[in-house]
Amino acid sequence: MFDVKIVFLSTLVDITGKSEILISVEEYYNIQQLIEILISKFGINFKQIMFNSSGNLNRYLIISINGKDIRSIDNLGTIIHQGDEITFLPAIAGG
Numbered sequence: 001m002f003d004v005k006i007v008f009l010s011t012l013v014d015i016t017g018k019s020e021i022l023i024s025v026e027e028y029y030n031i032q033q034l035i036e037i038l039i040s041k042f043g044i045n046f047k048q049i050m051f052n053s054s055g056n057l058n059r060y061l062i063i064s065i066n067g068k069d070i071r072s073i074d075n076l077g078t079i080i081h082q083g084d085e086i087t088f089l090p091a092i093a094g095g
Contacts, residue, residue: 001026002082006038009089015045025080031063032076034086049090060091 003022013019023037039047052058063070064087070078080086 005085007087062089
């Protein structure tokens with residue numbers, strides 16, 4: 001087990017009450033498993049930002065590991081490694 005740094009930006013700071021946290025994960029955990037931990041910790045509002053009504057990852061959410069978008073790696077299956085910094089950035093829309 002090891003800790004990873006999680007950074008929350010935008011509206012996720014309001015939902016979590018934090019801009020960053022450390023979360024302990026098992027070796028070979030992926031982003032999907034991390035999100036499940038975070039949903040259990042932060043609740044339904046967090047889940048609604050992560051996923052759309054069809055249960056797919058919200059396309060207006062950027063999740064990056066060490067600055068690289070997970071969609072360009074292995075999406076929700078992207079493996080987390082010790083020392084990684086994972087950032088969650090929900091897009092802000094306006095009009």
